[in-house]
Amino acid sequence: MRIWAIANQKGGVGKTTTTLALGRGLAALGQRVLLIDLDPHASLTRAFGVPLDPPPQGVLELFATPPGEIATLARDSAIPGLDYLCAQAALATLERRSANQPGLGLALQHALAQHGQRHDYILLDCAPTLGLLMINALAAADRLIIPTQAEPLALHGLEGMVRTGQMVERSRGRPLPVSILPTLFDRRTRTGNETLKQMQDRHGERVWEDAIPIDTRISTPATLTAPAHDDAYPGRGLSAYRRALEWLRAEDAAQLERAA
Numbered sequence: 001m002r003i004w005a006i007a008n009q010k011g012g013v014g015k016t017t018t019t020l021a022l023g024r025g026l027a028a029l030g031q032r033v034l035l036i037d038l039d040p041h042a043s044l045t046r047a048f049g050v051p052l053d054p055p056p057q058g059v060l061e062l063f064a065t066p067p068g069e070i071a072t073l074a075r076d077s078a079i080p081g082l083d084y085l086c087a088q089a090a091l092a093t094l095e096r097r098s099a100n101q102p103g104l105g106l107a108l109q110h111a112l113a114q115h116g117q118r119h120d121y122i123l124l125d126c127a128p129t130l131g132l133l134m135i136n137a138l139a140a141a142d143r144l145i146i147p148t149q150a151e152p153l154a155l156h157g158l159e160g161m162v163r164t165g166q167m168v169e170r171s172r173g174r175p176l177p178v179s180i181l182p183t184l185f186d187r188r189t190r191t192g193n194e195t196l197k198q199m200q201d202r203h204g205e206r207v208w209e210d211a212i213p214i215d216t217r218i219s220t221p222a223t224l225t226a227p228a229h230d231d232a233y234p235g236r237g238l239s240a241y242r243r244a245l246e247w248l249r250a251e252d253a254a255q256l257e258r259a260a
């Protein structure tokens with residue numbers, strides 16, 4: 001089982017889109033995939049068409065006493081091999097609870113350990129907030145994937161996220177490799193190209209050499225959860241995500257080899 005956290009403290013950089021597109025790509029390769037929505041705004045949950053009122057069961061139950069089990073809380077999607085765990089708005093209240101309930105930072109890691117090998121990949125869609133849920137994701141992850149919009153303002157968010165990853169890595173004493181995925185890229189603009197170059201100069205091989213282009217075919221998250229989406233003609237956005245997926249899997253394989 002590989003656990004990937006998809007996170008960036010900056011909003012609107014393509015985290016949820018990346019989670020859905022990579023999850024879809026992995027399922028198409030025959031992998032058993034679970035997407036976990038760790039954002040109280042529940043964009044990923046909504047993309048699967050789940051009504052939020054009344055709130056669905058999901059991530060909040062993993063923080064209950066006794067904690068719920070992922071296997072009973074996860075739902076099947078319409079895409080074979082792709083399951084998901086819903087977020088609820090009440091997840092936002094966890095921060096307050098964590099003050100008097102130590103140990104909540106590892107709740108997700110424990111739930112995933114209990115879950116065992118039922119899924120080959122677990123993808124964690126984080127909210128753009130450095131809080132308890134993101135700490136849970138980073139504590140549990142084998143890899144931190146940072147989608148970053150190729151525009152100057154986004155570079156600050158990237159630096160912040162890399163530092164957060166390093167902090168978690170130090171405190172848990174286990175490597176947390178970082179992969180940076182340039183997103184929402186417009187090849188025609190000079191700013192886009194310059195920012196991409198800056199990202200590559202600063203972070204070297206941790207940055208994917210290519211970029212996910214802006215593509216209207218993936219501009220509504222719900223299109224990524226529809227089984228009818230024509231995988232034979234995926235369009236520029238999904239094709240780029242497939243190439244990104246190959247790179248990420250190669251990075252994982254290289255990391256596992258180095259660790260062996």
Ligand SMILES: Nc1ncnc2c1ncn2[C@@H]1O[C@H](COP(=O)(O)OP(=O)(O)OP(=O)(O)O)[C@@H](O)[C@H]1O
Nearest residue numbers: 011012013014015016017128213214215219220221
């Ligand atoms: N490659 C793309 N081409 C076109 N639209 C895209 C692309 N990637 C993302 N979008 C759109 O941009 C918006 C932001 O993307 P998304 O919701 O994935 O970002 P996010 O980082 O998860 O945001 P938040 O921080 O709010 O959770 C969405 O409307 C999404 O559909």
Ligand SMILES: [Mg+2]
Nearest residue numbers: 015016039043
């Ligand atoms: Mg999101």
